[in-house]
Amino acid sequence: MQALHFLQALARIARAAPKPAHSARTRQIRHAAYASMAHSSRSSRRTWSRALLHRLRQRQQQRPGRLLTVRRRVRIVTPITSRPEEPARAETLRQLVPGGRGMEYCNLLEETADYVQCLRAQVQLMQTLLDAFSS
Amino acid sequence: MSSRRGRITDEEMNELISKLQLLLPESRRRNVGRASAGKLLKETCSYIKSLHREVDDLSDRLSQLMATMDDNSPQADIIRSLLRS
Numbered sequence: 457m458q459a460l461h462f463l464q465a466l467a468r469i470a471r472a473a474p475k476p477a478h479s480a481r482t483r484q485i486r487h488a489a490y491a492s493m494a495h496s497s498r499s500s501r502r503t504w505s506r507a508l509l510h511r512l513r514q515r516q517q518q519r520p521g522r523l524l525t526v527r528r529r530v531r532i533v534t535p536i537t538s539r540p541e542e543p544a545r546a547e548t549l550r551q552l553v554p555g556g557r558g559m560e561y562c563n564l565l566e567e568t569a570d571y572v573q574c575l576r577a578q579v580q581l582m583q584t585l586l587d588a589f590s591s
Numbered sequence: 592m593s594s595r596r597g598r599i600t601d602e603e604m605n606e607l608i609s610k611l612q613l614l615l616p617e618s619r620r621r622n623v624g625r626a627s628a629g630k631l632l633k634e635t636c637s638y639i640k641s642l643h644r645e646v647d648d649l650s651d652r653l654s655q656l657m658a659t660m661d662d663n664s665p666q667a668d669i670i671r672s673l674l675r676s
Binding site for chain 2 (some may be wrong): 463466467469470478481482483485486489490534543544546548549550553562565566569570571572573575576578579582583585586589590
């Protein structure tokens with residue numbers, strides 16, 4: 457389902473008229489990649505996929521024509537310093553996995569495993585498409 | 592590495608750790624020692640970052656591929672007909 461969603465999104469991007477600039481099209485494809493990951497049936501129940509979809513929608517709602525979409529929102533979550541039993545590296549992981557900041561440590565590990573599987577599948581899909589259509 | 596008592600058993604935690612380790616590619620798995628949560632998390636973070644970079648790179652290359660569809664080559668026709676839904 458992840459693959460189908462991505463292919464449909466690619467088809468929409470390909471049909472767009474007028475043809476977008478390369479950088480804009482790259483952004484659209486990247487957006488479609490992450491959206492497909494979040495929409496795959498296995499992951500739609502996951503915290504990371506909801507957080508990712510939320511982030512993607514926020515980016516889409518920004519004023520068009522903005523080249524830099526870096527905008528950090530400070531969210532109130534459980535302070536990280538109150539988790540002394542975690543390995544130090546867990547903080548970096550929390551920043552990498554969408555929605556990771558608010559998760560319990562054991563949930564974080566589960567969500568990470570699921571997120572990595574979806575990421576891998578997406579990368580393999582995109583590579584396969586490139587190989588298939590490149591001469 | 593301690594676990595939250597009563598919330599998840601050490602055995603369940605170890606299973607999660609093993610699962611994460613299995614998701615790493617072979618080359619990265621070798622960097623992680625046995626039952627070393629710290630190294631595993633470090634390697635997993637590094638792996639996720641590299642996957643993000645790959646998505647960026649592949650998006651760029653797919654975009655270039657689509658650019659070739661702007662002309663009237665036979666290849667472009669085939670790609671267009673395959674993606675038409």
